[in-house]
């Protein structure tokens with residue numbers, strides 16, 4: 001940055017006043033909005049893209065991990081996806097000591113967009129697509145308004161409770177909340193991956209979710225001239241019989257707040273994906289391979305982890321921690337992608353395909369307190385930006401956990417509005433209530 005100019009203060013219209021604002025409509029934000037609305041709150045959901053689902057849809061993720069023991073809204077999504085042939089039960093092979101992947105599944109991302117919109121219809125949720133949260137007004141440690149920008153210009157929305165489900169913790173950042181980023185010593189973040197949907201693969205092609213199949217796929221691409229930057233590439237079949245999702249690239253040092261870097265990484269990743277598919281067509285069995293679609297945005301595994309009343313740590317994973325305010329049980333162990341190229345190459349030489357940093361985990365609970373900001377009284381978090389350390393985040397961040405986090409945050413926010421208290425006070429005044437609520441929704445604790 002070479003120079004600075006100053007923006008003049010200007011008036012903003014306050015276009016809405018509601019009980020709960022949710023920033024971000026990904027797996028966590030969608031679930032938070034639906035849960036808050038069903039718990040009696042008037043809700044505004046602000047989403048940057050033109051669909052609900054975040055990494056599920058615009059990111060083409062296609063595969064739900066850590067679904068075991070998760071009911072609630074995830075079950076509703078599954079039921080709706082089945083109606084439109086958009087669901088495929090896709091068990092994950094064993095991964096570490098604690099992982100139970102028998103409930104994992106894939107979906108078609110277009111079906112997911114449709115289903116999520118169907119579920120929010122009639123739920124008393126005001127949705128603003130194509131809208132970015134760009135600022136927050138804070139008074140006496142509480143947010144009063146968020147500022148959004150969209151096709152209608154710049155405006156403010158007032159609410160009583162706020163949920164940051166933006167993945168990168170944007171709302172918390174604008175509200176001045178403290179946060180952590182990346183590796184505890186180096187600050188490095190896990191690499192970014194641009195997911196793609198392909199067709200024209202061999203009929204007998206197996207999913208490469210784990211084990212030697214990943215190594216074999218890397219070798220296959222290498223044989224035809226593409227030394228993939230992700231040395232453990234993922235190929236997973238979708239419900240649509242002719243389509244599969246592939247994760248082929250790793251882009252390193254992509255920071256959530258470096259737009260130029262994100263743009264560069266996106267362009268490089270898309271080029272790598274296209275070249276890899278073009279090259280593998282030299283294999284007679286892959287001669288019909290095509291890129292059908294690449295994601296609208298490159299998937300960032302990490303952004304800000306906003307500090308909460310409780311910070312989940314790696315020792316919680318190792319000890320199988322239990323909490324009085326538990327909201328769900330996590331089974332996925334540490335699933336850490338190499339933070340730089342040298343580490344990736346070292347991992348690539350190992351026989352094992354596990355990226356667990358040598359850490360073993362037991363099933364552990366997520367406490368509601370890790371969803372409540374330590375700094376801003378009426379701010380909660382859900383999904384990727386909740387409070388935890390680098391290693392814990394590499395376990396709880398997957399979407400089977402983002403949904404219950406959203407459900408819990410939405411419920412607590414709505415009840416806090418009704419009882420005119422902060423989320424922290426709600427937990428104190430209603431001990432055990434959130435855990436009972438989640439158990440009542442069918443969550444295994």
Ligand SMILES: Cc1cc2nc3c(=O)[nH]c(=O)nc-3n(C[C@H](O)[C@H](O)[C@H](O)COP(=O)(O)OP(=O)(O)OC[C@H]3O[C@@H](n4cnc5c(N)ncnc54)[C@H](O)[C@@H]3O)c2cc1C
Nearest residue numbers: 024026027028048054055065133167193299383384398399
């Ligand atoms: C490459 C990759 C592979 C992964 N593999 C798996 C996997 O196989 N299975 C699995 O279950 N999980 C996987 N994960 C993890 C998982 O996708 C994320 O952790 C999860 O999406 C978190 O959900 P979320 O709702 O917090 O965030 P997101 O899905 O990122 O949703 C955030 C939403 O907020 C919106 N938004 C962002 N900023 C703003 C703003 N300022 N204003 C308004 N809206 C905003 C975005 O458009 C987006 O819709 C993977 C992640 C990546 C990146």
